[in-house]
Amino acid sequence: MRGCDLQSYFKVAARLGDIDAQQELGFCYANGKGCKKDLKEAAKWYRAAVSLGHLFVLNCPLIAFPLLRPHKVPQLSV
Secondary structure, three states: OOHHHHHHHHHHHHHOOOHHHHHHHHHHHHHOOOOOOOHHHHHHHHHHHHHOOOOOHHHOHHHHHHHHOHHHOOOOOO
16 A cells, blocks of 8 residues: 555544544654655644543654644753
């Protein structure tokens, strides 16, 4: 299955409330897989997944902090 076809299936399932599809669609948009890279659209789908109880996104600080709360990005010191 081609990337654009897969992304279309994720979009249909995500709109129907499938939290795994919402997370995968967010990943597609965040990484430009099968679509143009769009971080705002990625954040929209990641937020949708989290609002329905998906925990994977919350366990990935590189995804969760910048995309879910772009106005409150923590400063990391090394």
